[in-house]
Amino acid sequence: HQKAFAGQSFDRTVHRGDLTGIEIMSRLMEQVMRRGIPALEDHRAIALLPSSDGNRIAGALMLDIRRGAFIVVQAKATLLATGAGPTMYKIAAPSAEKTTDGLAMAYRAGANCMDMEMVQFHPTGLLVGESGISGTVLEEGLRGVGGYLLNGLMERYMANYDPRRLERSTRDVVSRSSYLEIMAGRGSTHGGVYIDVSHLGAEFVEANFPGMVERCRDVGFDLAREAVEVSPTAHYIMGGVKIDTTCRSNLEGLFVASEDSCGVHGANRLGGNGVxxxxxxxxxxxxxxxxxxxxxxxxxxxxxxxxxxxxxITAPFGNSGGEDVYELRDELKALMWEQVGLVRHASGLEAAKKALEVLQQRAQQAPVRGGTRLNAEWQEWLN
Structure with a gap:
């Protein structure tokens, strides 16, 4: 059957339980292995490489993370599909290895980008303090099926922002509404809001959302029986590389698909449309x-x-006396969340632009210890 997602005029999201994306990736990997398609595991793309005559993209420079060795992969056609990932925010949904590398590589190579300011914040990211799981999405279907959003006073607040659609409003409206509640001092204990589906019955919730129930249980919450603390979380970038109807970019030989491209979702993607x-x-x-x-x-x-x-990219191995790369990362995330987040103002954006320029200079001076093999600190510097 088709699942109810917020912002839809009728229920139309095809799904596999409540972990559709994971199921798609599992089936895809099975087919890759079954067909014997060569795959470079634990490799990181570093840069798109032009051809020797400079007329087209000829492949990519890769880093073998385990061996610390560089590899040049040459190709007649290159597809950029890295999944973007706005992890430059304090609270973010994508997995940690997604740091918009694909878009950065395309930009440096001369690709035409557009709508880069259009970042989507999902309304319900799990809030678990400083844990790495904070920001992980509790799926849209919880609101689609009738879940409530409550502020720190345990009041349903969406009637104040979208009295017709309430919690089933679009992601941009719901996330901004939650953020405004938090900024007005009506947030939860840890600076978020609550999602509550307990009124639907524990048996119903456990049967229809087993993945979400397990995700919450892993960090000590009982989604089926109690309100769970959540926060808006940076989730998706609508902007990206401009493509035509054949997925071609302005760079000869470079094709772009999905979140690395732009123009498909307007200024706010509807739930389900990412798949x-x-x-x-x-x-x-x-x-x-x-x-x-x-x-x-x-x-x-x-x-x-x-x-x-x-x-x-190996220059930081020769640096000394600079700042800790992890502290610089955390400063970046806080700056983006506070000044370039859900609610933006000209003064805040100007201040953020200046602060980012300074951060970039400080990052260039940050030292990296050790060598190129399995070096987490260097990987963070590259991020």
């Missing part, structure tokens, strides 16, 4: 890339460009 976007545009990109490579010569990547990138 549709990745499957539809992923398939389209594959079809058009197959046709594209049938009629082009294999390019040669620019080795001088690769060497320049390697020199730049």
């Amino acid at each position: 549709a976007c990745s499957t539809v545009f992923g398939g389209m990109a594959g079809d058009h890339m197959a046709a594209y490579i049938a009629n082009c010569e294999a390019p040669t990547a620019s080795m001088p460009q690769a060497r320049d990138v390697i020199t730049r």
Whole structure:
């Protein structure tokens, strides 16, 4: 059946339980392994590389994280589909390895980007203090099926912001409403709000949302029987690389799909459309890339460009006396959350721009200890 998600005029979200994305990834990995498709595990893309003549994208520079070695991968066509991930915010939903690297690589390579200011905040990110799980999404279906949002006074507040749709309003409206409640001093104990589905009955909740129940139980909450503390959480970037109807960018040889691209979702993606976007545009990109490579010569990547990138990203190993990279990261997350978050003002954006320029200079001076193999501190510096 089709699940009720907020902002929809009728229930239309095709799903697999309450962990659809995980199921899709599991099936995809099964097919990759079954078909013997070569995969570079524990590798990180560092830069898109131009061809030696500079006329097109010829592949990418990769880092083998385990061996600490660099690899140049050359290709007739390159697909950018890294999942973006706005983890530059204090509270964020994407997994830690997603740091908008794909968009950064495309920007540095000269790709046309648009709508980069359009960041979506999901209304219900689990709030668990300083734990790494804070920000993890409690899915949209909880509100779609009739869950309540409560402020710190245990009042349902969405009637004050969208009296017709209430908790089933769109993500931007609900997240902004929650944020305003928190800023007005009506937040929960730990600076969030609450989601409550206990009135639907524990048996119903456990049967229909087993993944969400387990996710909450892992950190000591009983979603089926009590209100759970949540917060708006940075979730998705609507902006990205501008593409045409064949997923091609302005850079010859570079195709872009899903969250690394833009223009598909307007200024606010509806729940459920992320899965549709990745499957539809992923398939389209594959079809058009197959046709594209049938009629082009294999390019040669620019080795001088690769060497320049390697020199730049290994520079922190020679630094000394700079600031701790993890402290700089936390400062960045706090700055983005407070000045470039759900509610923005010109003065705050100007202040953030100046602070980011200073942070960039400080990050360039930050030292990294050890070598290139399995170096978490260096990976954070690269982030």
